[in-house]
Amino acid sequence: MCSPEEGALLRQEEVFSTTLARINTLVLQPLLLTTPEPSDPRDRECLRLLQQLHRSSQQLWEVTEESLHSLRERLRHPDSVGLESLLLLRNADHVLQVHMEYFESYTSCVVVQAFQKAAKRRSEYWRGQRKTLWQLLSGMGSEGSMGTALVQVLRQPLAHHLQQYVLLLLSLGDTIGEHHPARELVVHAATLFGNLQSFMRQALDQAVATQALWHTLGSRLRDMLCIPAHRLLQDSKDIPVTVAPLRAERVLLFDDALVLLQGHNVHTFDLKLLWVDPGQDEYTFHLLTPEEEFSFCTKDPQSQAVWQWKVTQAVCQALRGKKDFPVLGAGLELPEPPACRCGAYTFRGEGRLCQATYEGEWCQGRPHGKGTLKWPDGRNHVGNFCQGLEHGFGIHLVPQVCEDKFDCYKCHWWEGSMCGYGICEYSTDEVYKGYFQAGLRHGFGVLESTPQAPQPCRYTGHWEQGQRSGYGVKEDRDRGERYVGMWQADQRHGPGVVVTQAGVCYQGAFQADKMVGPGILLSEDDSLYEGTFTRDLTPMGKGKITFPNGFTLEGSFDSGTGSGLHTQGVLDTGALPPDPSSTCKRQLGLGAFPVESRWQGVYGPFRDFVRAGCPGDLQEALLGFHVQSSKVLRKSQEYLCCERTHPEDGTGSIEDILEEVLRHREPKALQQYLGKALSNSLHPLGKLLRTLMLTFQATYAGVGANKHLQGMAQEEVKQHARELWVAYRGLLQVALQRKGQTLEDEDVETRDLQVHGLVLPLVLPSFHSELFTLYLLLHEREDSLYSQGITNLSLFPDTKLLEFLEVQKHLWPLKDLTLTTNQRYSLVRDKCFLSATECLQKIITTMDPREKLEVLEKTYGEIEATVSRVLGREHKLPMDDLLPLLIYVAARARIQHLGAEIHLIRDMMDPIHTGGLYDFLLTALESCYEHIQKEDMRLHRFPGCWEPREAW
Template sequence: MCSPMEAALLRLEEIFSTTFIQTIHSILQPLVLADPEPSDPCGKECLRLLQQLHENARRLWEVTEQSLLSLRQRSCCQRSTGLEAVLLLSNTDRVLQAYVEYTKSYTDCVAVQAFQKVSKKRRSQRKALWQRSSGISEGLEGTTLCKDLYQPFVHHVQQYMRLLLSLRDTLDENHPAQKLVMCAVTLFRNLEYFMKQALGQAVATQALWHSLSSRLRDVLCTPTRRLLQDSQDIPVVVTSLQAERVLLFDDALVLLQDHSVHTFDLKLVWVDPGQDKCVLHILTPEEEFSFVASNPKGQIAWQRKMTQAVSQALCGKKDFPVLGSDQEPSMPPECRCVAYTFHREGRLYQATYEGEWRQAKPHGKGTLKWPDGRNHVGDFCQGLEHGFGICLVPQASEDKFDCYKCHWREGRMCDYGICEYGTDQVYKGYFQAGLRHGFGILDSAPQAPQTFRYTGHWERGQRSGYGIEEDRDRGERYIGMWQADQRHGPGVVVTQAGDCYQGTFQGDKMAGPGILLCEDDSLYEGTFTRELTLLGKGKVTFSNGFTLDGSFSSGTDKGLYTQGVLDMAALPPNPSSTRKRQLGLGAFPVESRWQGVYSPFRDFVRLGCPGELQEALLGFHVQSSRELRKSQEYLCDERSDPKDCVGSMEDILKELLQHREPKALQQYLGKALSNSQHPLGKLLHTLMLTFQATYSGIGANKHLQEMAQEEVKQHARELWAAYRGLLKVALRHQGQSLEEENTETRNLQVHGLLLPLILPSFYSELFTLYLLLHEREDGLYSRGITNLSLLPDTKLLEFLDVQEHLWPLKDLKLTSNQRYSLVRDKCFLSATECLQKIITTVHPQEKLETLEKTYREIEATMKRVLGPEYKLPMDDLLPLLVYVVSRARIQHLGAEIHLIRDMMDPIHTGGLHDFLLTTLESCYEHIQKEDMRLHRLPSHWGPRELW
């Protein structure tokens, strides 16, 4: 059986349910049906409010019936089910929500006098309803309609509170339902206060609408809006706007000035108390002003009300429990996420910003959209684009956008960015103040009438400094200096036909003297037209050594005319002198070519490697923007492939300090350089792009070999300096310093440590230049190898003047069908196989080690033949090595030898490796001169002896 308190609660619910359903049928339904289809907007709005009130009333009655049912079940149950089964205690929030929703609907009707307006629509009920509704604005007493719709409702909540308190006192402290009862008491106490405050605000708001003109009432009046504070009650003076009246609603701050209304969304209002106790600063997205109260109490009252109102607006509903007199308002968050459309003339006119705000300015991540289709997604700071962002700018044609994926500073593009234009041109590089500035690559559209690629330096949006442009339609590549978007200064033009021009350019054309190197090694020195045709005085040196010195001009049929002296007495030029005809060396000092690539890294190190600038200065990787243009799902934290992530800059610096020993350092640098997300890897990746842009394709010209060679060495020096810069920063973070490095130590680290790690990145283009430069000698060498390969081992050893006692015949294992005189490719087989590995390595040091192993294999073979005490004289090494080289049949051996010689560590000069390389060079030159089959075979050798 239930207790007396529970029985009283059951009777209370029964009475309220019966009374409330009668009120619904006798009052609410007639009001709703007074004019079911109003034609005027005001009537429609009132009907909607009454329908909402009717719906919430029925929902409240249904919840009361369910609560009543739970109480009846408990009272009828033979065995107590516990108070936890009572709906009022077990699901207090649900019951409470029904009361809150009814209160809101009722006060909405009160605020706009919906009862009075609708009751006039039906004549038969007008008198009775008017009598019930006419006194609402006068107070709660003496008003039948108010008593029927609200007083029983309020009384019921008060009875709830009394009975719940009594129930709480009757339960033991350890009773299972004690916590439920305590919670219900607290919630219904808050509800009681909420109802009182809600009705008070509704009545005050209704009075405000009566005091305003119809025009202002039409602008400001909405059923859910409530007046919280009026400057007529607590006066304030508004600076800068000179407002006559200030109204604080629960969703907006309104300033009335003459006939104009300034409305500010409370979600975007920041309240900042001034140093003066009577001043309150107000910040909004487009206005800043101050409230000046007549005394500190007025300032405190306005600050309290506004703080509460802003907090409630940001929550999307009124605080529950509402702010009481004994509570301080919760401070609104400084950072907020709100959408806002700008209305003031300026850069953001008509733009809508949706995202994070701070102090009334976009700050954090957000999206900015204009009506014309422009939009910017990314980071903002103090109202300006700042940090990484993606901006789409529509073009005149449909579905065409300029897409800027860049870093921004104070509203303009700065540092690294990738821009894809509506014309399908693509720029990847650096910006400053919104313009291309520093190093960058600009690619034309693939289907453009004139396709090109520019890789180089920019200044204030124009090509300036050192750069390479490839004109794919004309089959030309320009390597040289630029100014104001034109070729200006020393430059080299390489054509697809293999011709090279070098001279001085002005206004995009060559001016003054220059040189022309043709594919067949012919050389012209003289003047040119602006179209790079020969004009004026000049001298031609042909590949056979003949020279033509005279004057050149072009005829009407585009032929070349000349008048001069032809000298046919000159000797053919030495191939080595032809190889020395290299371009670009003096014109473009290697130290100054790619400063635009090195400079951002130096700036990054100079600033102490701040993590927030790592991406801005060193670049980023981002998914294809063509997908971004369609989906716009590009919030900017997912630019990099997670598997390529190397961690924060702080982690990178810590790892540097853990890998300073030589072996560990080599492994670390190899890993860092291979990862394009690491600062060193990013730098190397960019240098690879510049190298390919210069020397691949059309740029694969033998006259650029030395220029490329010194560029690779310079990159190694710069990358080592970059590593030292990072290490210096890492040590400084630990309170340590980096000792200075002398030139000898630096060269040792560059050639011995770093060059082997980076050479594979440039090897393809670099070795191609060596192949082209030494193509003629390699051709002679290949023919010599072909001739030598016709001889069996014994005949070849005899021909090469290898002393017979050095022939490793007893080292051979012959089958029953073989004779020593017929053995081919068996002698010195281990040395031959070792030497063949020279083409499988990239770095000169590894190739030299392979050469040394070949020498050791020859020496080991001799010791097996002549005994372990035998020492191979150096005079006997050359013919034996010629034999091994001829049997190894290495293609392009000349290119390999010259690459080793040019790129080897100077530390090996004069040592064993230098000697072996010199010996290999002698073998190469010796084989070039062999034409044994036609000229040098002994007369007693016939075809049979060859085999």
């Protein structure tokens, strides 16, 4: 059974639906008939509002019809269709929203007097419709103007309808009982529509007050402030207030803006970017805006409370984007708007932000958090802000005169200036990657131009106050030379080394970018010149040339007017041939640039980071970042918030890293941890290693691959290993300090043991390619003789080679020495000491000096094991027997560049092995290497040895 209240709801919906249809036909559609479209902007705005009201009315009629349909279904089938099926109950929130949208459209029309203006445009029509309109308002209004009639006819039916809704729903709730399944729905709907009644009354009061406000303002102010969205909440004419220091004559609080009138000047403040700060007394409170701060003072505490509460409430509503529902009362607790918000603002005051628009996060009236700052001239900054200044990671674009050309700065910022690591791509196609301080390049950095640039070059090194200063490497691709040395004020200044593509090397002093005083010049054929030069490295003035054959030429040199070199001096041909190491292996730069001071710009920031306790917010500024190409950024301003790889991606936060450091302190675990950390480009240690690799390649790869720089390179690799161990110890110290523990001091002996035994083998592969190339170049002559010796020895069959090397026959691994030559050859061909040969060949499969020495030790063990099997007893080989056997194994192993391998092992091996077994075995291998180099000369004493191996 259906209740009488449901029947009353049905009749109410039928009446309301009919009323809405009549209003649409008789009122709304005629209001929209304005042909042609008004030319005045204000009239066009009125037309837009009426069109919006018409759409809202249509939606309200449609939802009323849906509600009517659900009521009819309920009355037809009361047994099968439950009460909860009624649209008013099951979808009360949607019905409420449609009513609110209609009333919002209606009040917007009221604010700008759209009904009155429309009535004037068709006054004759409305005079004929006067009687019809008052019939729609029967019993609800009184005689008045047509504008008044239109205002009431579009509001009163809705107000009456809502009143009936509430009464009927409350009555329905009383009749169904407390335990009815639909009771909660009925109570909820009655509460919603009751609140809607209060909301409509308040909204109408605000709209009427706002409409009345326009009549109190002059035409100029009215044109500026008369906006449909505005709703007047408070006027200082009603409750006086004094504003300092602006001295406003009138204060208007709208629901979206605070307006201060000062003569003909209008100061408008967006409520979303307005912060309320309670004052020190009960008469005053303060307001913060992006550019100004002012105080509101009242005559009594009650007025102050009203103004502060209304401003605060308005700010909260503006931030939420909607009015309070249900309506908040004045006695409720004062709301607290969030200190941090999002919004957009265009700065108008003088200064660096003049006319700039900031959109993003704010806090207490200042840009704070992530945001975008745009200037009218095209400058653009996207990133983090702190108290109004660029602070943290940010991307800054500066447009250039050329179309579509920008300087793009992807950097870390500190209080408005670039500070920390950054990548800057300039419109000239130059790119700088490195550190900044106070907006200038400062510390370690790399500046590189494109190969297509007029003067392509690359500088890797240190900067001070935007200029190259300190130790650095510059590659001049146009001249085909590289400078390694000291800089000052953007010029070469101090000791330096120049290497050219032609293989010429110079070491000397520079002052103001010019060579000064005497220097050393090494040519590709190892001729040595000591004296003064021109900028093109041509001998000029007094000097001395030492030729590879030992001859010397000392005197005065001049390029002359023609080609060639002119000299006046003394040629000495009586000197003995020099030791090849005096010229061929002369090393440059060792005394000029102490290895400890070369790359302080790389080590320094890491030390500062550790000294500060490894703060997480500085981790990225220290280590750099990966960022998408600026070409993408320049295509669209929308993608300026680049997606860059953060340090925590793949490695964890700095806290996680420090925890890992603590968990891996045992020797085996430490070795695995360091290997993993150094191989990870996002780990602090891995990032440091990759930066060091960059400096190494910049110095010693390409043009810098010169044999005379091998000593410098070897020093640097060892120094990098020491610094990486110090860096690890620094992380460990911070990790222990956070746990309230201390790190024991490490003596020099322990440090060196860890550096050579643990760190150096882990980092050497990162530098091996460039370093080994320098060893190859330095020992090219010896390796060439060695290769020729190997080629000659490979012509021998095994037995003849053993005989030639004077290996004692009882040590030969042959089954029966009485066999014929052909039988013996068939039996032992390529089998003598095969295990030792295969073992020695593994020396090139690793870059770790210790592992290479272990290979050598195993090779020695395989030789002794083979000899012991031949003799049938354990046998220890003396040096006289070991050396020819080792020569045999080395000859059969055919290891390329054995000299470079031996010297690399000797230079990089752990000092603890000096004088031990490894040192002895390496010395023996060196002797083999030297013997093989001389075999070409010895073979001339054996004319039969040149016969092919197959003839033996």
